[in-house]
Amino acid sequence: METKLILQNDPLWKRLQNFSLDHPNAAFPFSKKLAKEENWTSSFTAKAIEEYKKFVYLCCTLPDGASPSEIIDKVWHMHLVYTRNYWEEFCPDILQKKLHHHPSPGGPAENEKHRSWFEETLKSYREIFQQEPPEEIWKQDLKPLNKQNKSYFGKIALLLGSMFIIFSCTENSSGGLGIFFTLIFFFVIVVLIIKTFSNKSGSDKNNTDAGGDGTFFYTCGSDSSHGDGGSSSGCSSSCGSSWGGGCGGCGGGD
Known part of the structure; x- marks a missing residue:
C-alpha cells in the first residue's frame, strides 16, 4: 500500500498515466497503427502501451536505468516514429527529460551485461x-x-557420418571414399554459401536501426530547458537485440 501511495503522489507517474499516445482527432491513431504493424489485438496493444509507460518510469527513476523487453521495445520504436509527439510533448512535458536512442558497440560482453540489467529491471x-x-x-x-548453431552443425555432422558409413561399405571402398570426400567438398561449399546469405539477410533485418551491430543504447538525460533545474544527472538504457531483449544502466548527463 505504501509503494502504491508513493506512486500515486509521484508527479512523473501521474503525468505518464494521464498521457495518451492516441491523438483525439486522429482517424488512425497510434494504438491502431501499432496493432496493425505488429499484428496485435487491440487489448494486447493497450496492455503493451501500459507496460511501456511503466518501463519509461523505471528508466527515468532507477539509479541503474531500466531495460525493455522485445514487446516494449516495439512500442518505443513506434513512438519514436511520431517525432513531433515524442520530442515536442512526451519528453519535455511528460518526462521533463530527454530520452535518446543511440547505438552501442555491442559484443558478447555487452550482451551479458544487458542480460543482467534486464533481470535487475524485472526485480525493480x-x-x-x-x-x-x-x-x-x-x-x-x-x-x-x-544454441541454434550447435543444433545446426550437429545435424551436418550426423549427415556426414551417415554418408561416410554408406560409402565405406561399398564394394570398391577406395572409390567410394573418393566419391564421399568429393561430395563432402561440394556439400561444405554449398552450406557455406547458404550460411553466408542467411547471416547477411538476418543481419540486415536486425540492424536496420542499429547501424550494423544489432545493439541499441537509450539515454534518458535531464533537459535544463524543461523545468528540472538544469540537473546534469541522467540515465542510460540499452537493448541488445542479438539475444532478443532489452537491457539498461545509468550513465552521466545528457
Whole structure:
C-alpha cells in the first residue's frame, strides 16, 4: 500500500498515466497503427502501451536505468516514429527529460551485461509496482546465443557420418571414399554459401536501426530547458537485440 501511495503522489507517474499516445482527432491513431504493424489485438496493444509507460518510469527513476523487453521495445520504436509527439510533448512535458536512442558497440560482453540489467529491471518492477511483470509483455528468450548453431552443425555432422558409413561399405571402398570426400567438398561449399546469405539477410533485418551491430543504447538525460533545474544527472538504457531483449544502466548527463 505504501509503494502504491508513493506512486500515486509521484508527479512523473501521474503525468505518464494521464498521457495518451492516441491523438483525439486522429482517424488512425497510434494504438491502431501499432496493432496493425505488429499484428496485435487491440487489448494486447493497450496492455503493451501500459507496460511501456511503466518501463519509461523505471528508466527515468532507477539509479541503474531500466531495460525493455522485445514487446516494449516495439512500442518505443513506434513512438519514436511520431517525432513531433515524442520530442515536442512526451519528453519535455511528460518526462521533463530527454530520452535518446543511440547505438552501442555491442559484443558478447555487452550482451551479458544487458542480460543482467534486464533481470535487475524485472526485480525493480516487482518492488515498485508490487506485482509480477505480465509474462506476455515482459517474457524474454534468454537461451544461449550459440544454441541454434550447435543444433545446426550437429545435424551436418550426423549427415556426414551417415554418408561416410554408406560409402565405406561399398564394394570398391577406395572409390567410394573418393566419391564421399568429393561430395563432402561440394556439400561444405554449398552450406557455406547458404550460411553466408542467411547471416547477411538476418543481419540486415536486425540492424536496420542499429547501424550494423544489432545493439541499441537509450539515454534518458535531464533537459535544463524543461523545468528540472538544469540537473546534469541522467540515465542510460540499452537493448541488445542479438539475444532478443532489452537491457539498461545509468550513465552521466545528457
